[in-house]
Amino acid sequence: MSNPIRDLARAGNLPLPQLVRLWSEIQPDRLAFREKELGIWKRVTWGEYARNMDLVALGLSELGYGPGDRMAIAGEGVPEWMYADLASQSLGGVCVGLYPTSPWPELAYILQNSGARVVVCGDQEQVDKILEARRRTDLPNLSWIVYVDDKGMRGYQEDGLISFADLIERGRRRLEQEPAALVAHKKQMAERSPDEPAIIVYTSGTTGAPKGAMLSHRNMLVAACSVVDTFGYDGNNHEVLCYLPLCHVAERSFSTVMQLCCGSVVNFAESVDTVSADLREIGPTLFLGVPRIWEKLQQTIDIKIRESYPLHRWAYQFALSRALPIARREIAAGGQRRTLRDRIMAWLLYVLMFRNIQRFLGLYRAAACFCGAASVSPETLLFFRCIGLPIYQVYGMTETAAVAFQQQPGRTAFGCVGVPIPSLQYRLGEDGELLMKGPTVFLGYLDAPEATAAVMNDGWIASGDIAAVVDGEVQIIDRKKDLIITSGGKNISPSEIEHALKESAYVREAIVVGDGRNFVSALIQIDYDTVGKWAQERQLSFTTFRSLTLVADVRELIGQDVQKANSRFARVAQVRKFALLSKELDHDDGELTATMKVRRKSIEQKFAQEISELYGARA
Structure with a gap:
């Protein structure tokens, strides 16, 4: 009704x-x-x-x-x-x-x-x-x-x-x-x-x-209501946990504006540090996370399993090994389980193992989980689908009120962001740049007509992202300004390589460099928690983040994961050399934005010495 x-x-x-x-x-x-x-x-x-x-x-x-x-x-x-x-x-x-x-x-x-x-x-x-x-x-x-x-x-x-x-x-x-x-x-x-x-x-x-x-x-309303309508939410089955800053357009859309669309409930987390406990207490029906959130949740489960009894570890690995082929078939079928055998096996695995994991995460009531701000690795998507929590990727810009494209049942291809919301038109420019037009496109930049004119043309907004269309879904390749052109003239997407590197549980951040150079290199920030635990298990001595990066075994560990990521790319796009950053990237130091996005120019300037040494020169 x-x-x-x-x-x-x-x-x-x-x-x-x-x-x-x-x-x-x-x-x-x-x-x-x-x-x-x-x-x-x-x-x-x-x-x-x-x-x-x-x-x-x-x-x-x-x-x-x-x-x-x-x-x-x-x-x-x-x-x-x-x-x-x-x-x-x-x-x-x-x-x-x-x-x-x-x-x-x-x-x-x-x-x-x-x-x-x-x-x-x-x-x-x-x-x-x-x-x-x-x-x-x-x-x-x-x-x-x-x-x-x-x-x-x-x-x-x-x-x-x-x-x-x-x-x-x-x-x-x-x-x-x-x-x-x-x-x-x-x-x-x-x-x-x-x-x-x-x-x-x-x-x-x-x-x-x-x-x-x-x-x-x-x-704001047209963008937010598109998600609410697609997944059939109303005031009775829509409840969220607000934990990201409300100044972020995605949190504003998925929490407070969607609430106004259907008269539902918003729960405000006590702090960022209590989000895990708050999730378990509330059990939201919708959850939005940036890639790092989903990766961190997966790492948390992996650590808990490693700390459990041998029988529990065996049971978990057995359940996961049975769920993986089902999840892969489900993805191939557009998010649907085709056979009766798969449906029965998935239900048994849920009852015996994955239900408890969902409750541990606090997502046991989530009818839909979303990932925005950047693409998430296929391995992470596959893991959560295995445990019964399919993640739908969404894409948008601040200038399109957060949501422009969204995945939905039947449109869940890895590396894609789904189809446009019903009110949005889109096309690709001559260079592959994604252009959009519709009622969610912003009014312009405040007191900046020249900046507005630079991205708007006859109602069409230029996203700054290079995209492609794969089986009806849009795939974001990379930021137009971030594409690397090597000295040999090869165009390389750094974000694709960075995502592959960050699939490692031991890599927190990766910045690929190589524009105008004859090969690709990377600056890598280790994940202090997971690498620290790995080092403790092997009784390796360290006291600080910097000292941990200097441990030879740690560099060898990261090197193995770099080689694993390289196996997915042509030689020209493989990371030939890498440097471990001696500090964690920080917003206060101007290396990250408030939304934890990397400021590439700032990092390339601050770590010019490390980059020069990768290419055999002194800054």
Whole structure:
């Protein structure tokens, strides 16, 4: 049966705050949020969600916040994040998400570029960074800093600094003094256009300064509803764990916007460190992970199995050996088990072994699991399909509101990202670059018409990715700017080689180099946990990350996995030499973006000496 609110959301015909209002009217007592505080899950109903959104909006209007203003939010995912976000939008403002891990210079750049008038900070740490940015840079538009957690804030006396509780209290006093203000606000909110900017998401800045991509209410809703519709989610069977920063467009789409599409539940993890425990307690019905998350989950299982009793290890390996051919046949058949024998065997393996593994991961209720941000290795995909958790890859950009292509049952080829969402058109340029057009394509970059024109042409956005079509599915080859051309004129995709190297449980990161050179080399960051455990089992001495990379046996271990990866490529694309990085790549050092993507230029500059030595020269 069609749901009128769902139909409006699917077409993107309402602003996001109005959907909160409608869901609160038809299901005021149903659960909207759970937030874990000190080990206890606290509940927020849809009625409370709408009420808090309204009070924050009235409080913001008391601060002079209105149409066209911009609010920045710095902090982990909590209900207050959404109250502030939706309240800002309901007033005609635009929300700008800030990564909580970003140092103050990065925050200062975004605050300056966006002209944010209000910043909502999760805790004292974020307040300190914003205050530092205000002291050391020119932020003429910044008038108010609002903090959610008051721990450690008692002695602060800065101008324009107030608590989130005080903001809500201002809205409550306004409502008591002027009851008609809420009626007028609701009317104005309902009249807002879904094609107005709702949020500004800054690109990760892997090749330059971040740009503010403006996304409308319609952009976000059409993209999110495409996933919800494909997998048949509604308010009764859609529940997620929000653990990535909400400033990331994928987390915003898969958590909070999909929630508005079907009136479901969002659970906010207590912290990144408690995600595993939170998953087991909540048992989400949908889970989105970046490749590193899925690889880490697989490694966790492998480590637990190695630490178990011999009989348990034998039983696990036996079950996995029986599940692998079934999984391969299933992939070949488009995700379906064709024979009765396979269905019976898969059910037995699930009951006897894999059900417990799913419960250990907390994914026993997941009807669909997704991987985004980058492609994941076929071995990882095969492993999770073996244990009954098929992973569907999705592809999109910040500029396409997170989701542009998605795999689904029947479209699950390794190395591909599925088919376009129903509203999207796509084609390949002459050089193979993926071009897209549709209602999810962004409004443009904030105050950057030249940058917008560089990627947009007659409604078509250039993705910057080289792609191919394989059996009806799109396959992303590599970033156009990252392709390597050797001195012999051969075009090589570094990401394909890097993915093969990172299939090793002992490799955390790999950066392939060789542009203009006569062979391909790699900088490799070991996985400290898995390599450290391997070294301990062999009683190899080390004290730090650096000392571990200097152990000869470790280099031999990585060398074996490099050769294993090389066996999959033609000689011209094989890694001839490699260097182990003596430190872990870090966001604070400018080597990774806030989304943990590699900044290639920065790394090539910082490790120029290592690269030169690989090619027999001194920097």
